[in-house]
Amino acid sequence: MLGSETDPRPIRLLATPDGTGTQYAAKQFDPTLPLIGSGGLFMRFDPNGMCPVDSPFGTGVYYLDTRYFNYSFTLGGKSPDLLRSNTEGGISCDFVYGNEADGPALPRHVIVVRREIVISEGAVFERFLVRNHQAKPARVTLAIQGDARFVDVFHVRGFNEVQRGQLALPTPIVVSGKQGLLYAYRGRDGKWLQTTMLFPFTEPTAIKGGCVVFELALEAQKEVGVGLRLLLLPPQDAPLLPFQEIKEAEEGDPPTSTTVPEGLVLISGVGDWKSDFKTGLGAAWTVYGDWKTGCTKIATSDTFLDTAVGRGLRDLYMLQQATSYGAAIAAGLPWYPAIFGRDQAITALQWLPFFPRVGRGVVNVLASLQADSDDDANCRRRGKIIHERHVGELARCDATPFKLYFGSVDSTPLWLWLFARYVKTTGDIKFARELWPKVALALDYIDRELAEGGGYLRYGTDDGQPLRNHGWKDSNEGIVRADGSLAEGSIALCEVQGYLYAAWCDLALVASAMGHGPDAAEFVAKAKALKERFNRDFWMPGPEFLALALDSKGQVDPVTSNPGHCLLTGIVSDEYASAVARMLTSRSMLTSWGVRTLSGNDKSYSPAQYHLGTCWMHDSAMVAAGLAAVGDKSGACRIFTALLQTARQYPHGRLPELVCGFDESTLINYPSSCSPQAWATGVFPQVLAACIGLEPNALTHELRIRQPQLPHWLDHVALEKLPVGAASLDLQLTRKEESVDVAISNNPERVKVTID
Incomplete structure (x- = not known):
């Protein structure tokens, strides 16, 4: 020795x-x-x-x-x-x-x-x-x-x-x-x-x-x-x-x-080194095998799709972080190995039909970090859900504003939507009652913000915050007008209003199941009023599309991917939904690799710039799910095809955070993209569930399958142990020329299945 x-x-x-x-x-x-x-x-x-x-x-x-x-x-x-x-x-x-x-x-x-x-x-x-x-x-x-x-x-x-x-x-x-x-x-x-x-x-x-x-x-x-x-x-x-x-x-x-x-060098959890x-x-x-047992087994006729779905599941596991509040999900590696509110909520929503346990963990973690006071320095408001949390040396020394930062306008409505969707999927009323005080605190925050924002959730660009923009397109130039100028003043993003609308709709179902009838009626009324003013104020007759946002000057008017999120939430009226869907699948928006964040016809289009024409994987999936929600399953399948083509360009089918928006035969990487990235892990589960039309509702012990459709290259999908509350069932979907046959191969708890 x-x-x-x-x-x-x-x-x-x-x-x-x-x-x-x-x-x-x-x-x-x-x-x-x-x-x-x-x-x-x-x-x-x-x-x-x-x-x-x-x-x-x-x-x-x-x-x-x-x-x-x-x-x-x-x-x-x-x-x-x-x-x-x-x-x-x-x-x-x-x-x-x-x-x-x-x-x-x-x-x-x-x-x-x-x-x-x-x-x-x-x-x-x-x-x-x-x-x-x-x-x-x-x-x-x-x-x-x-x-x-x-x-x-x-x-x-x-x-x-x-x-x-x-x-x-x-x-x-x-x-x-x-x-x-x-x-x-x-x-x-x-x-x-x-x-x-x-x-x-x-x-x-x-x-x-x-x-x-x-x-x-x-x-x-x-x-x-x-x-x-x-x-x-x-x-x-x-x-x-x-x-x-x-x-x-x-x-x-x-x-x-x-x-x-030996006891001094072992961190908690280390076994026999x-x-x-x-x-x-x-x-x-x-440990990984035990963890993934809670997820539906997805097997299809396309072996590469199976590889990509499996890759996403392993990446989701890689990104799990143990915290004192429960299991959290890091935003992305290597650059963002930290907890983000928006990213976690969207990731959990993507996986929710197949892996609801992930959603429960995210709801708990974000609830534990909910603001209990106001502080302008880090955009904290009582009841608000965090944007991000860091624990490195700079955070511990308060040398970065992102130690516990709340500069996100969408984290709170997304968290409320995730909470409600989780309870709807699992039927876990006990969990709902335990979290309801946190939900009430978030709803109080929402009401205060709506009162100050003229009926919309807004953020300011001139309040001295480290991030100029507080939506998912949070780069300085991410919210831009069609003439190339930046949006200014108080900004109401279109998709954020959609998240709130969806949250209220699903919270009404949860409140009703809990016996809170007056609350349920209030949520329904608020959702209805928001939808009416949204379609009045955000619709742009000229391009027949939704405005990206409202700011101090009026409508922020470029053609962007954000309205695709609105389609998913249900806030867009039937009168306008088809026109929005057509624009999102037009040649200026849909490329061989995904949906552009900004139209290729826009004056500010820049396909290698963060939010001005790149293709983000999660964004494309949200748009695909939005198209499916309004009945454009063909458009959703086209995006599905583009995303799978992107996955084929990467080792083991791992989707990156984003790629450049050039519509060329050869994909061009976005150099500093995270890979793996949380909301890229759930892209294929989300799009597959949207194309099939899965709508579980454990509160009524029912699974609805709406207008199932599969891409031309996908002949068969088998879902084993698809959860509906405490029950589960097995489905076999087979594509015919003009339709999809659905067979229930195992349904021991007799979940009611409706196919329309």
């Missing part, structure tokens, strides 16, 4: 702060780079399957809004050649490497390394299997270079002005008799972030700084394994070991290792 366990050495903390975050900003963006994750911990790799600190791609091991750790390895002092990679599993991956030639004695690729990684129970389990494919013995050096900078994700994204805290030099440690390294950082808030890199099986030959060296003797056609564990600790008030400040980093490594009790890799891998997949 290296060193001694009886001569403890302190953590050596550099006295000079680490400067600003400028040096850590990602310089290149690629949504196709490999990534795995689970439970709020994720790893992003470069094209060679490594996580080096100097990578321009923002690679590393991330946890709690922070890039904790970077590492890579060499073989014989050289970077190995990547021969194969597989990250399809989402929570695990494997890479195969071959050595570079080292003279006649060691030809190229005769030493092969299979590197396997799984994120399990809050830790990274990794093993290297090094095999000698020669008829003679060989000696090879495997060196793992670790580097922990504990960089806030805002720094990685390019917010660099803020001063950082103090880094420590790597400290050799012993945990339960196993060698390793402790990496530490004292943040500006005084909190300590720490990572341990441990080697539970093969003992290192040497540890030099942050580099761990293994001199391996390989018999002919034999292999040797090296195990590695990364344990990431949440912010602590004190370090694991005593520390001393030093002025220079060149003082050398301590000659001994310090014993650290000393168990072998197969045990960790099995445990991770067992």
